Amino acid sequence: MNNGIADYLPWVGVWAGVGDTQAGQQTAIRTDFVPALDGTGLQMHFEAWDTEFKTLYHGVRAVLAPAPSGVLRALAYSTIHGPLLLELTPDDEGVMALAGESLGRNHISVTFVQDAPAELLFMAFWRPAGGNVPDGDDPRMTCRLKPATPWNSPTV
Amino acid sequence: MPTPLITRFAEWLGTWRGKCEFSDGREGLMQFRLTSIFNGEAIQVETASYVSDSGAPMTRGSGFFSLDRQGRVVNNIYADYLGFAVLVETPDDPEVLSLEGGLPGNRTLAVTMSVADDLMTLSSRVGEGYKSAAGRPRTYTQMRRVGSFPRAEGVAE
Amino acid sequence: MSNPLSRFAGWIGDWAGQGEVADGTEILFRMQVSSSVEGNALCFHMESWVGQMQLLHGLRLILAPCPDGTLQCMGFSTRFGMVNLTPTPDDEDVLALAGPATGGMQISFSLIQQEENTLIATGMARPQDAPPGFAASGGTHGILRRVAPWRPPGS
Numbered sequence: 001m002n003n004g005i006a007d008y009l010p011w012v013g014v015w016a017g018v019g020d021t022q023a024g025q026q027t028a029i030r031t032d033f034v035p036a037l038d039g040t041g042l043q044m045h046f047e048a049w050d051t052e053f054k055t056l057y058h059g060v061r062a063v064l065a066p067a068p069s070g071v072l073r074a075l076a077y078s079t080i081h082g083p084l085l086l087e088l089t090p091d092d093e094g095v096m097a098l099a100g101e102s103l104g105r106n107h108i109s110v111t112f113v114q115d116a117p118a119e120l121l122f123m124a125f126w127r128p129a130g131g132n133v134p135d136g137d138d139p140r141m142t143c144r145l146k147p148a149t150p151w152n153s154p155t156v
Numbered sequence: 157m158p159t160p161l162i163t164r165f166a167e168w169l170g171t172w173r174g175k176c177e178f179s180d181g182r183e184g185l186m187q188f189r190l191t192s193i194f195n196g197e198a199i200q201v202e203t204a205s206y207v208s209d210s211g212a213p214m215t216r217g218s219g220f221f222s223l224d225r226q227g228r229v230v231n232n233i234y235a236d237y238l239g240f241a242v243l244v245e246t247p248d249d250p251e252v253l254s255l256e257g258g259l260p261g262n263r264t265l266a267v268t269m270s271v272a273d274d275l276m277t278l279s280s281r282v283g284e285g286y287k288s289a290a291g292r293p294r295t296y297t298q299m300r301r302v303g304s305f306p307r308a309e310g311v312a313e
Numbered sequence: 314m315s316n317p318l319s320r321f322a323g324w325i326g327d328w329a330g331q332g333e334v335a336d337g338t339e340i341l342f343r344m345q346v347s348s349s350v351e352g353n354a355l356c357f358h359m360e361s362w363v364g365q366m367q368l369l370h371g372l373r374l375i376l377a378p379c380p381d382g383t384l385q386c387m388g389f390s391t392r393f394g395m396v397n398l399t400p401t402p403d404d405e406d407v408l409a410l411a412g413p414a415t416g417g418m419q420i421s422f423s424l425i426q427q428e429e430n431t432l433i434a435t436g437m438a439r440p441q442d443a444p445p446g447f448a449a450s451g452g453t454h455g456i457l458r459r460v461a462p463w464r465p466p467g468s
Binding site: 193194197198200202204213216217218219220222224230232233234236237238239240242260 | 349350351353354356368371373375377379380381385387388389391394395396397415
Protein backbone atom coordinates (compact mmCIF):
# COMPACT_ATOMS: atom_id res chain seq x y z
CA MET A 1 0.00 0.00 0.00
CA ASN A 2 1.20 3.52 -0.75
CA ASN A 3 1.34 5.72 2.30
CA GLY A 4 0.72 9.47 2.11
CA ILE A 5 1.55 12.35 4.44
CA ALA A 6 -2.03 12.40 5.72
CA ASP A 7 -1.58 8.86 7.03
CA TYR A 8 0.97 10.15 9.54
CA LEU A 9 -0.81 13.30 10.71
CA PRO A 10 -2.31 11.44 13.68
CA TRP A 11 1.26 11.11 14.94
CA VAL A 12 1.79 14.87 15.18
CA GLY A 13 3.10 15.65 18.67
CA VAL A 14 5.86 14.54 21.00
CA TRP A 15 6.50 10.87 21.77
CA ALA A 16 8.94 9.46 24.29
CA GLY A 17 10.13 6.24 25.87
CA VAL A 18 13.10 4.24 27.07
CA GLY A 19 14.57 1.57 24.82
CA ASP A 20 17.86 0.11 23.67
CA THR A 21 20.48 1.32 21.24
CA GLN A 22 21.90 -0.83 18.47
CA ALA A 23 24.98 -1.23 20.71
CA GLY A 24 22.84 -2.51 23.58
CA GLN A 25 22.80 0.51 25.88
CA GLN A 26 19.63 1.83 27.48
CA THR A 27 18.47 4.98 25.78
CA ALA A 28 15.90 7.69 26.49
CA ILE A 29 14.19 8.65 23.25
CA ARG A 30 12.17 11.73 22.43
CA THR A 31 10.71 12.27 18.99
CA ASP A 32 8.53 15.04 17.68
CA PHE A 33 6.31 15.04 14.57
CA VAL A 34 5.33 18.47 13.24
CA PRO A 35 3.44 19.45 10.07
CA ALA A 36 5.86 21.05 7.61
CA LEU A 37 5.90 22.79 4.23
CA ASP A 38 2.47 24.34 4.69
CA GLY A 39 0.99 20.96 5.51
CA THR A 40 2.37 19.10 2.51
CA GLY A 41 5.18 17.55 4.54
CA LEU A 42 5.97 16.20 7.96
CA GLN A 43 8.98 17.22 10.02
CA MET A 44 10.46 14.66 12.39
CA HIS A 45 12.90 15.51 15.15
CA PHE A 46 14.49 12.55 16.90
CA GLU A 47 16.79 12.46 19.92
CA ALA A 48 18.28 9.36 21.57
CA TRP A 49 20.02 10.09 24.88
CA ASP A 50 21.74 8.12 27.57
CA THR A 51 19.32 7.78 30.49
CA GLU A 52 20.95 10.67 32.35
CA PHE A 53 20.71 13.18 29.49
CA LYS A 54 24.48 13.55 29.54
CA THR A 55 25.17 12.29 26.03
CA LEU A 56 23.07 12.77 22.93
CA TYR A 57 23.77 9.44 21.25
CA HIS A 58 21.95 10.35 18.08
CA GLY A 59 20.00 13.32 16.82
CA VAL A 60 18.09 13.35 13.54
CA ARG A 61 15.99 16.08 11.92
CA ALA A 62 14.06 15.00 8.84
CA VAL A 63 11.37 16.37 6.57
CA LEU A 64 9.18 13.84 4.78
CA ALA A 65 7.64 15.28 1.63
CA PRO A 66 6.34 14.17 -1.76
CA ALA A 67 8.69 14.30 -4.73
CA PRO A 68 7.13 15.60 -7.99
CA SER A 69 6.69 11.94 -8.92
CA GLY A 70 4.52 11.49 -5.84
CA VAL A 71 6.99 9.26 -4.03
CA LEU A 72 7.56 10.26 -0.42
CA ARG A 73 11.14 10.90 0.56
CA ALA A 74 12.75 12.17 3.74
CA LEU A 75 15.52 14.72 3.58
CA ALA A 76 17.41 14.38 6.83
CA TYR A 77 20.42 15.35 8.87
CA SER A 78 21.85 12.86 11.34
CA THR A 79 24.47 13.74 13.97
CA ILE A 80 26.10 10.38 13.19
CA HIS A 81 25.55 9.89 9.47
CA GLY A 82 25.37 13.50 8.22
CA PRO A 83 23.01 14.37 5.36
CA LEU A 84 20.60 11.62 4.37
CA LEU A 85 17.98 10.99 1.74
CA LEU A 86 15.63 8.22 2.78
CA GLU A 87 12.83 6.72 0.74
CA LEU A 88 9.49 5.64 2.14
CA THR A 89 8.92 1.97 1.47
CA PRO A 90 5.28 1.07 0.79
CA ASP A 91 3.91 -0.72 3.81
CA ASP A 92 0.77 -1.34 5.81
CA GLU A 93 -1.34 1.42 7.26
CA GLY A 94 0.22 2.65 10.50
CA VAL A 95 3.76 1.90 9.37
CA MET A 96 6.42 4.39 8.31
CA ALA A 97 9.37 2.52 6.85
CA LEU A 98 12.26 4.66 5.62
CA ALA A 99 15.50 3.42 4.12
CA GLY A 100 18.49 4.89 2.31
CA GLU A 101 22.21 5.34 2.20
CA SER A 102 24.36 7.99 3.82
CA LEU A 103 27.15 9.83 2.01
CA GLY A 104 29.49 7.51 3.90
CA ARG A 105 27.75 4.57 2.20
CA ASN A 106 26.09 3.33 5.37
CA HIS A 107 22.70 1.74 4.87
CA ILE A 108 20.11 3.25 7.22
CA SER A 109 16.70 1.82 8.06
CA VAL A 110 14.13 3.54 10.28
CA THR A 111 10.66 2.19 11.01
CA PHE A 112 7.78 3.44 13.12
CA VAL A 113 4.85 1.07 13.65
CA GLN A 114 1.67 2.14 15.34
CA ASP A 115 1.15 -0.78 17.71
CA ALA A 116 -1.80 0.69 19.58
CA PRO A 117 -3.71 3.98 19.48
CA ALA A 118 -1.19 5.58 21.83
CA GLU A 119 1.93 3.58 21.10
CA LEU A 120 4.57 3.70 18.39
CA LEU A 121 7.16 0.98 18.09
CA PHE A 122 10.40 2.52 16.84
CA MET A 123 13.11 0.38 15.23
CA ALA A 124 16.28 1.48 13.44
CA PHE A 125 19.58 0.04 12.37
CA TRP A 126 22.50 0.97 10.21
CA ARG A 127 25.20 -1.14 8.63
CA PRO A 128 28.06 -0.49 6.22
CA ALA A 129 27.06 -0.70 2.58
CA GLY A 130 27.48 -4.26 1.34
CA GLY A 131 27.25 -5.62 4.90
CA ASN A 132 25.02 -8.49 5.76
CA VAL A 133 21.31 -7.82 5.70
CA PRO A 134 20.17 -8.15 9.30
CA ASP A 135 17.66 -10.80 10.16
CA GLY A 136 15.31 -10.42 13.08
CA ASP A 137 18.02 -11.19 15.64
CA ASP A 138 20.54 -8.61 14.54
CA PRO A 139 21.02 -5.62 16.81
CA ARG A 140 18.93 -2.58 16.20
CA MET A 141 17.70 0.39 18.16
CA THR A 142 14.22 -0.26 19.52
CA CYS A 143 11.88 1.70 21.71
CA ARG A 144 8.19 1.80 22.55
CA LEU A 145 7.11 5.43 22.38
CA LYS A 146 4.12 6.93 24.16
CA PRO A 147 2.59 10.38 23.65
CA ALA A 148 4.32 12.86 25.96
CA THR A 149 1.15 13.86 27.73
CA PRO A 150 2.05 16.12 30.65
CA TRP A 151 1.89 14.43 34.02
CA ASN A 152 -0.66 16.91 35.29
CA SER A 153 -3.27 18.99 33.53
CA PRO A 154 -2.87 22.71 34.00
CA THR A 155 -4.30 23.89 37.31
CA VAL A 156 -5.71 27.02 35.71
CA MET B 157 -7.65 11.67 23.04
CA PRO B 158 -7.45 15.27 21.86
CA THR B 159 -7.44 17.80 24.68
CA PRO B 160 -10.53 20.03 25.07
CA LEU B 161 -8.49 22.90 23.63
CA ILE B 162 -7.60 20.95 20.49
CA THR B 163 -11.12 19.58 20.16
CA ARG B 164 -12.32 23.16 19.96
CA PHE B 165 -9.56 24.63 17.81
CA ALA B 166 -8.37 21.75 15.60
CA GLU B 167 -9.71 23.58 12.53
CA TRP B 168 -7.64 26.63 13.43
CA LEU B 169 -4.23 24.91 13.51
CA GLY B 170 -1.94 25.67 10.60
CA THR B 171 -0.75 28.72 8.71
CA TRP B 172 -3.02 31.54 7.55
CA ARG B 173 -2.20 34.47 5.29
CA GLY B 174 -4.11 37.41 3.88
CA LYS B 175 -4.44 41.15 3.43
CA CYS B 176 -4.71 43.30 6.52
CA GLU B 177 -6.04 46.78 7.14
CA PHE B 178 -4.47 48.31 10.23
CA SER B 179 -6.29 50.70 12.54
CA ASP B 180 -3.87 53.48 11.57
CA GLY B 181 -4.84 53.20 7.90
CA ARG B 182 -1.85 51.20 6.68
CA GLU B 183 -2.30 48.03 4.66
CA GLY B 184 -0.16 44.92 4.57
CA LEU B 185 -0.01 41.16 4.49
CA MET B 186 -0.73 39.27 7.70
CA GLN B 187 0.37 35.76 8.61
CA PHE B 188 -0.79 33.68 11.58
CA ARG B 189 0.63 30.29 12.50
CA LEU B 190 -1.12 28.23 15.16
CA THR B 191 0.74 25.21 16.52
CA SER B 192 -0.23 22.71 19.18
CA ILE B 193 2.38 22.53 21.95
CA PHE B 194 2.83 20.07 24.82
CA ASN B 195 0.57 17.64 22.99
CA GLY B 196 -2.43 19.90 22.91
CA GLU B 197 -2.22 21.52 26.34
CA ALA B 198 -1.72 24.90 24.66
CA ILE B 199 -1.60 26.45 21.21
CA GLN B 200 1.20 28.80 20.25
CA VAL B 201 0.18 31.63 17.94
CA GLU B 202 2.92 33.35 15.93
CA THR B 203 2.01 36.42 13.93
CA ALA B 204 3.82 38.62 11.47
CA SER B 205 2.76 41.30 9.03
CA TYR B 206 4.64 42.67 6.06
CA VAL B 207 4.52 45.54 3.61
CA SER B 208 2.90 43.98 0.54
CA ASP B 209 5.31 45.37 -2.04
CA SER B 210 8.66 45.15 -0.31
CA GLY B 211 8.14 42.37 2.22
CA ALA B 212 9.50 44.65 4.94
CA PRO B 213 8.25 43.69 8.40
CA MET B 214 5.43 45.73 9.93
CA THR B 215 4.39 43.94 13.11
CA ARG B 216 5.33 40.74 14.89
CA GLY B 217 3.91 38.87 17.80
CA SER B 218 3.58 35.65 19.69
CA GLY B 219 1.06 34.21 22.11
CA PHE B 220 -0.48 31.17 23.71
CA PHE B 221 -4.05 29.91 23.94
CA SER B 222 -5.06 27.71 26.84
CA LEU B 223 -8.25 27.03 28.79
CA ASP B 224 -8.89 28.15 32.35
CA ARG B 225 -10.88 26.17 34.94
CA GLN B 226 -14.14 27.51 33.54
CA GLY B 227 -13.20 26.42 30.04
CA ARG B 228 -12.62 29.98 28.85
CA VAL B 229 -9.74 30.74 26.54
CA VAL B 230 -6.90 32.64 28.14
CA ASN B 231 -4.59 34.27 25.59
CA ASN B 232 -1.19 35.51 26.69
CA ILE B 233 0.13 37.80 23.97
CA TYR B 234 3.19 39.75 23.05
CA ALA B 235 3.19 42.18 20.12
CA ASP B 236 6.17 44.37 19.39
CA TYR B 237 4.03 47.51 19.04
CA LEU B 238 1.71 46.79 22.00
CA GLY B 239 3.81 44.93 24.54
CA PHE B 240 2.39 42.22 26.76
CA ALA B 241 -1.23 41.48 27.66
CA VAL B 242 -3.43 38.73 29.03
CA LEU B 243 -6.72 38.42 27.18
CA VAL B 244 -9.65 36.42 28.52
CA GLU B 245 -12.56 35.07 26.50
CA THR B 246 -15.79 37.06 26.68
CA PRO B 247 -19.25 35.69 25.78
CA ASP B 248 -20.02 35.54 22.07
CA ASP B 249 -21.51 33.21 19.47
CA PRO B 250 -20.18 29.64 19.69
CA GLU B 251 -18.18 29.89 16.45
CA VAL B 252 -16.59 33.21 17.46
CA LEU B 253 -13.70 33.67 19.86
CA SER B 254 -13.87 37.08 21.51
CA LEU B 255 -11.06 38.10 23.85
CA GLU B 256 -10.45 41.18 25.92
CA GLY B 257 -7.75 42.36 28.29
CA GLY B 258 -5.77 45.27 29.59
CA LEU B 259 -2.73 46.86 28.04
CA PRO B 260 -0.20 49.12 29.74
CA GLY B 261 -1.28 52.75 29.97
CA ASN B 262 -4.93 52.13 30.90
CA ARG B 263 -5.75 50.79 27.47
CA THR B 264 -7.84 47.78 26.51
CA LEU B 265 -7.35 45.33 23.68
CA ALA B 266 -10.32 43.48 22.24
CA VAL B 267 -9.89 40.75 19.63
CA THR B 268 -12.51 38.77 17.74
CA MET B 269 -11.57 35.71 15.71
CA SER B 270 -13.47 33.08 13.78
CA VAL B 271 -12.75 30.35 11.25
CA ALA B 272 -15.23 29.25 8.62
CA ASP B 273 -14.61 27.45 5.33
CA ASP B 274 -10.83 27.76 5.65
CA LEU B 275 -11.11 31.52 6.15
CA MET B 276 -9.87 33.08 9.37
CA THR B 277 -11.32 36.48 10.18
CA LEU B 278 -9.71 38.63 12.84
CA SER B 279 -10.59 42.07 14.06
CA SER B 280 -8.95 43.92 16.94
CA ARG B 281 -9.37 47.27 18.62
CA VAL B 282 -7.36 49.17 21.17
CA GLY B 283 -9.46 51.36 23.43
CA GLU B 284 -8.76 53.67 26.31
CA GLY B 285 -10.05 53.04 29.80
CA TYR B 286 -11.58 49.85 30.99
CA LYS B 287 -13.83 49.22 28.01
CA SER B 288 -12.85 48.89 24.40
CA ALA B 289 -14.51 51.64 22.36
CA ALA B 290 -16.61 50.14 19.58
CA GLY B 291 -16.29 53.28 17.48
CA ARG B 292 -12.51 53.19 17.35
CA PRO B 293 -10.66 52.18 14.19
CA ARG B 294 -9.95 48.50 14.08
CA THR B 295 -7.34 46.25 12.57
CA TYR B 296 -9.07 43.80 10.27
CA THR B 297 -7.82 40.84 8.32
CA GLN B 298 -9.24 37.87 6.48
CA MET B 299 -6.69 35.13 6.00
CA ARG B 300 -6.87 32.01 3.89
CA ARG B 301 -5.38 28.75 5.03
CA VAL B 302 -1.98 28.23 3.43
CA GLY B 303 -1.73 24.74 1.96
CA SER B 304 -4.35 22.07 2.18
CA PHE B 305 -3.49 20.74 5.58
CA PRO B 306 -6.27 18.41 6.67
CA ARG B 307 -7.45 18.20 10.24
CA ALA B 308 -5.29 15.93 12.36
CA GLU B 309 -7.29 13.93 14.88
CA GLY B 310 -4.09 12.73 16.44
CA VAL B 311 -3.60 10.21 19.16
CA ALA B 312 -0.66 12.31 20.23
CA GLU B 313 -2.80 15.40 20.35
CA MET C 314 18.26 40.95 18.15
CA SER C 315 17.10 43.83 20.30
CA ASN C 316 19.59 45.20 22.80
CA PRO C 317 17.97 44.16 26.09
CA LEU C 318 18.10 40.56 24.93
CA SER C 319 21.66 40.57 23.70
CA ARG C 320 23.16 39.46 27.02
CA PHE C 321 21.22 36.20 26.70
CA ALA C 322 21.89 35.65 23.00
CA GLY C 323 24.82 33.39 23.86
CA TRP C 324 22.38 30.94 25.41
CA ILE C 325 20.67 30.21 22.10
CA GLY C 326 20.92 26.48 21.45
CA ASP C 327 20.08 23.16 23.06
CA TRP C 328 20.74 22.35 26.71
CA ALA C 329 20.18 19.18 28.72
CA GLY C 330 20.99 17.71 32.10
CA GLN C 331 19.67 16.36 35.35
CA GLY C 332 18.05 17.81 38.40
CA GLU C 333 15.57 17.11 41.12
CA VAL C 334 12.24 18.36 42.33
CA ALA C 335 11.19 19.24 45.86
CA ASP C 336 10.51 15.66 47.00
CA GLY C 337 13.89 14.51 45.77
CA THR C 338 12.63 12.88 42.59
CA GLU C 339 15.32 12.94 39.96
CA ILE C 340 14.41 14.56 36.68
CA LEU C 341 15.88 14.79 33.24
CA PHE C 342 15.88 18.34 31.98
CA ARG C 343 15.92 19.58 28.41
CA MET C 344 15.83 23.19 27.23
CA GLN C 345 15.92 24.84 23.83
CA VAL C 346 16.64 28.56 23.62
CA SER C 347 15.85 30.10 20.27
CA SER C 348 15.38 33.43 18.62
CA SER C 349 11.66 34.12 18.24
CA VAL C 350 9.21 36.71 16.95
CA GLU C 351 11.50 37.43 14.01
CA GLY C 352 14.50 38.18 16.20
CA ASN C 353 12.57 40.37 18.64
CA ALA C 354 12.29 37.79 21.39
CA LEU C 355 13.87 34.73 22.92
CA CYS C 356 11.90 31.53 23.34
CA PHE C 357 12.79 29.20 26.22
CA HIS C 358 11.25 25.75 25.74
CA MET C 359 11.77 23.51 28.75
CA GLU C 360 10.79 19.95 29.55
CA SER C 361 11.43 17.89 32.66
CA TRP C 362 11.02 14.14 32.49
CA VAL C 363 10.81 11.37 35.08
CA GLY C 364 11.00 7.59 35.07
CA GLN C 365 10.38 5.98 31.70
CA MET C 366 10.32 9.35 29.92
CA GLN C 367 7.09 10.63 31.43
CA LEU C 368 6.76 14.38 30.88
CA LEU C 369 6.60 15.91 34.37
CA HIS C 370 6.51 19.56 33.40
CA GLY C 371 6.60 21.53 30.17
CA LEU C 372 7.21 25.26 30.08
CA ARG C 373 7.52 27.60 27.13
CA LEU C 374 8.45 31.23 27.74
CA ILE C 375 8.73 34.23 25.44
CA LEU C 376 11.09 36.95 26.70
CA ALA C 377 10.79 40.20 24.78
CA PRO C 378 11.11 43.96 25.14
CA CYS C 379 8.05 46.10 25.78
CA PRO C 380 7.71 49.25 23.65
CA ASP C 381 9.43 51.16 26.51
CA GLY C 382 12.46 48.86 26.21
CA THR C 383 12.01 46.93 29.45
CA LEU C 384 12.00 43.15 29.25
CA GLN C 385 8.92 41.11 30.06
CA CYS C 386 8.17 37.43 29.84
CA MET C 387 5.03 35.41 29.25
CA GLY C 388 4.40 31.79 28.60
CA PHE C 389 2.59 28.57 29.29
CA SER C 390 3.28 25.94 31.91
CA THR C 391 1.64 22.51 31.78
CA ARG C 392 1.38 22.65 35.59
CA PHE C 393 0.57 26.26 36.34
CA GLY C 394 -1.16 27.56 33.21
CA MET C 395 -0.39 30.94 31.73
CA VAL C 396 2.49 32.73 33.40
CA ASN C 397 3.47 36.41 33.25
CA LEU C 398 6.92 37.01 34.60
CA THR C 399 9.00 40.10 35.17
CA PRO C 400 12.79 40.03 35.20
CA THR C 401 14.22 41.01 38.54
CA PRO C 402 17.48 42.93 38.64
CA ASP C 403 20.44 40.62 38.83
CA ASP C 404 23.94 40.03 37.50
CA GLU C 405 24.73 40.02 33.79
CA ASP C 406 24.91 36.25 33.63
CA VAL C 407 21.62 35.66 35.46
CA LEU C 408 18.06 35.65 34.19
CA ALA C 409 15.75 35.86 37.20
CA LEU C 410 12.01 35.98 36.55
CA ALA C 411 9.06 36.17 38.90
CA GLY C 412 5.33 36.66 38.56
CA PRO C 413 1.87 35.17 38.73
CA ALA C 414 0.33 32.21 36.96
CA THR C 415 -3.35 31.95 36.10
CA GLY C 416 -3.57 28.84 38.28
CA GLY C 417 -3.13 30.96 41.40
CA MET C 418 0.55 30.37 42.02
CA GLN C 419 3.41 32.83 42.20
CA ILE C 420 6.27 31.55 40.08
CA SER C 421 9.94 32.33 40.25
CA PHE C 422 12.44 30.97 37.81
CA SER C 423 16.09 31.63 37.22
CA LEU C 424 18.89 30.61 34.94
CA ILE C 425 22.43 31.26 36.11
CA GLN C 426 25.38 30.86 33.81
CA GLN C 427 28.03 29.03 35.79
CA GLU C 428 30.52 28.34 33.05
CA GLU C 429 30.44 28.98 29.33
CA ASN C 430 28.51 25.79 28.67
CA THR C 431 26.73 25.28 31.99
CA LEU C 432 23.50 26.81 33.25
CA ILE C 433 21.92 26.31 36.66
CA ALA C 434 18.13 26.33 36.50
CA THR C 435 15.92 26.81 39.54
CA GLY C 436 12.18 27.12 39.78
CA MET C 437 9.81 27.70 42.67
CA ALA C 438 6.06 28.04 43.04
CA ARG C 439 4.04 29.23 46.03
CA PRO C 440 0.40 30.23 46.42
CA GLN C 441 -0.24 33.85 45.56
CA ASP C 442 -2.18 34.30 48.79
CA ALA C 443 0.62 32.85 50.91
CA PRO C 444 1.13 34.87 54.08
CA PRO C 445 4.21 37.07 54.47
CA GLY C 446 7.19 34.97 55.41
CA PHE C 447 5.74 31.84 53.79
CA ALA C 448 8.64 29.62 52.86
CA ALA C 449 8.11 27.44 49.83
CA SER C 450 9.02 23.88 50.73
CA GLY C 451 11.30 23.40 47.77
CA GLY C 452 11.47 23.69 44.06
CA THR C 453 13.12 22.40 40.96
CA HIS C 454 16.85 22.52 40.57
CA GLY C 455 18.88 21.36 37.63
CA ILE C 456 22.24 21.66 35.95
CA LEU C 457 22.10 22.05 32.19
CA ARG C 458 24.96 21.58 29.79
CA ARG C 459 25.08 22.65 26.19
CA VAL C 460 24.27 19.65 24.01
CA ALA C 461 27.20 18.26 22.07
CA PRO C 462 26.20 15.15 20.13
CA TRP C 463 28.26 12.01 20.47
CA ARG C 464 30.46 11.39 17.43
CA PRO C 465 31.64 7.99 16.24
CA PRO C 466 35.36 7.47 16.89
CA GLY C 467 37.43 8.79 14.02
CA SER C 468 34.70 11.00 12.60
